[in-house]
Amino acid sequence: MNDPRITIMQGDITKMEVDAIVNAANQTLLGGGGVDGAIHRAAGPELKEECRSLGGCKTGEAKLTRGYQLPARYIIHTVGPIWKGGQHNEDQLLAQCYRNSLKITLAKKISTLAFPSISTGAYGFPLERACRIALQEVKAFLDQNPGIKQIYFVCFSEKDLKKYQEAFQTMSA
Numbered sequence: 006m007n008d009p010r011i012t013i014m015q016g017d018i019t020k021m022e023v024d025a026i027v028n029a030a031n032q033t034l035l036g037g038g039g040v041d042g043a044i045h046r047a048a049g050p051e052l053k054e055e056c057r058s059l060g061g062c063k064t065g066e067a068k069l070t071r072g073y074q075l076p077a078r079y080i081i082h083t084v085g086p087i088w089k090g091g092q093h094n095e096d097q098l099l100a101q102c103y104r105n106s107l108k109i110t111l112a113k114k115i116s117t118l119a120f121p122s123i124s125t126g127a128y129g130f131p132l133e134r135a136c137r138i139a140l141q142e143v144k145a146f147l148d149q150n151p152g153i154k155q156i157y158f159v160c161f162s163e164k165d166l167k168k169y170q171e172a173f174q175t176m177s178a
């Protein structure tokens with residue numbers, strides 16, 4: 006069934022006015038390219054200072070920081086798996102990224118959250134497969150947690166947006 010608390014949209018996640026945005030980071034948590042670079046640039050240098058104190062993050066795990074100059078109050082940094090052909094636990098690790106990010110929302114009373122398409126850029130995870138995992142995890146979480154008001158999937162490109170919409174329709178049918 007379609008869940009009205011899920012919104013799929015195209016845009017720049019750094020502009021989202023939500024309680025928290027999720028960052029597709031790397032294990033150092035010290036910044037990088039893609040969405041990670043965009044978030045660090047938009048949040049400002051204080052973000053790196055806080056990240057430095059966190060001691061990195063394992064693949065599949067998630068850690069919280071403040072949002073600094075972002076409209077979002079918090080950033081949840083998670084590290085997606087690097088795609089190595091699909092036989093290296095990639096699906097489970099990606100699912101864990103979503104699950105662990107969502108778990109953090111409970112402790113901080115975050116009710117609106119925006120996800121980028123974790124692992125599908127530099128880390129090469131096939132988009133269709135990744136967005137099925139993303140939607141599945143978010144739907145399962147929403148079923149258990151009525152306190153969450155809205156979850157946004159923020160697609161950077163039109164191509165990604167179409168894939169997400171297709172996956173959502175298929176899974177809702």
Ligand code: AR6
Nearest residue numbers: 017018029031037038039040041043124125126127128161
């Ligand atoms: N808003 C929303 N989505 C974005 C934005 C943005 N401003 N910018 C890029 N994307 P990637 P990964 C999309 O490569 O695959 C970094 O260097 C992008 O089009 O950012 O998890 C980290 O430090 C793609 O759909 O993340 C790691 O080293 C999606 O975000 C590594 O890349 C994810 O692409 C992580 O790779």
